[in-house]
Amino acid sequence: MSSKKREIDLHHLWQEQGTGGPAQEPLGRSECVRLRRTEDVYAHACHITAWQQLYDQLRPGAFQGELDEVWLKGLQFFRERTSHALHQSCMVWPGAFWFGIPFATQAQGYIGRRQIDTESIAVRPGGREFELSTPDDYGILGLVVDRGLLQEQLEFQGQAQTLCLLEEHTVLHLDAAHKQRLCMYIDEALEVAAKAPASMGTPAVGKQLSHELLLVLLAALQGAQTVDLDCSVTSLRKRQIVSRAREYVLDNPSDHVTVLDLCQRLHVSQRTLQNCFLEVIGRSPMNYLKAVRLNAVHRELGSPYSTFNTVQDAAMAWGFWHMGQFSRDYLTHFGARPSHTLAERARLSTAW
Incomplete structure (x- = not known):
């Protein structure tokens, strides 16, 4: 554990040395089916096998997360539900x-600066960081396919050009019927896995299910179309400002970044910064900065890889100087005291 501890960055994603991938089982788990229910945003972000994820919980209150996940040969699929609005940094294996x-009735989220509407899906290759912004009570289905396996099947089916589409675009529009069929297959497979998890480990079942999912995915991708960026240049700039602000805060924990610091760093007025944050995430820059810093301390207190062993040290590292006010803000935001999170560190470490 000690060697990995030196490599972990609790506030930025880190690139694995080597090729990674499902065959190596980076988290050391061999079971095919995992059903998780969590009340901690940090633990929830750690649960998706072989991914790297950082979740910032933006709205105060006790978090609820659900993750149902299945691994087959060269293929991973899951259903995720989160109770609170999140800003996520993600990297697939x-x-x-x-x-x-996203679920059909879902409020719309964003991947980077692009909206994921009800007729579209998000796409990203593994090993590349991307950002997701999701609203309260969000649900999404995920399907991850080994690149070599997908490329082989695309070429065999005469769809080799689709690979370039997947590399270059983050959002694709799918035919409604094909998208519904893909969702149905994933949902039904997850339901069977939850009721009879041992069946997923049967070679015949695993092969049949993975091939059927691949066929449904290939059919959906055959008619996939790129999605034009439908927001204005002004809206894009506002999202970029918010994204750069978050990155700067996490890059400079010891500087106790303030609203004035962001204005100077991003070359915008306080009014412009305020408008950007209110439009993009519905919160003021000051409230957002506090949420990001609280989430950073939350990760430090909950992670076995943190170098901080006291609440005060972790809080002060992120600019919280009034411990009484910090404890109250922490309790309001996460529904638990910081001392409780620290005490639970050993239990939460099993998520890694």
Whole structure:
């Protein structure tokens, strides 16, 4: 554990040395089916096998997360539900492609600066960081396919050009019927896995299910179309400002970044910064900065890889100087005291 501890960055994603991928089982788990229910945003972000994820919980209150996940040969699929609005930094395991399909009745989220509407899916290759912004009570289906396996099948089916589409675009529009069929297959497979998890480990079942999912995915991708960026240049700039602000805060924990610091760093007025944050995430820059810093301390207190062993040290590292006010803010935001999170560190470490 000690060698890995030196490599972990609790506030930025880190690139694995080597090729990674499902065959190596980076988290050391061999079971095919995992069903998780969490009340901690940090633990929830750690649960998706072989991914790297950082979740910032933006709205105060006790978090609820659900994750149902199945691993087959060269293929991973899951259903995720989160109770609170989140800003996520994500990286899929190298040598793969991820397809993210929001629930049909879902409020719209964003991948980077692009909106994921009800007719579209999100796509990203493995080993590359991307950002997701999701609203309260969000649900999404995920399908991750080994790149070599997907490329082989695309070429065999005469769809080799689709690989370039997946590399270059983050959002694709799918035919409604094909998208519904893909969602149905994933949902039904997850339901069977939850009721009879041992069946997923049967070679015949695993092969049949993975091939059927691949066929449904290939059919959906055959008619996939790129999605034009439908927001204005002004809206894009506002999202970029918010994204750069978050990155700067996490890059400079000891500087206790303030609203004035962001204005100077991003070359914008306080009014412009305020408008950007209110439009993009519905919160003021000051409230957002506090949320990001609280989440950073939350990760430090909950992670076995943290170098901080006291609440005060972790809080002060992120600019919280009034311990009484910090404890109250922490309790309001996460529904638990910071001392409780620290005490639970050993239990939460099993998520890694």
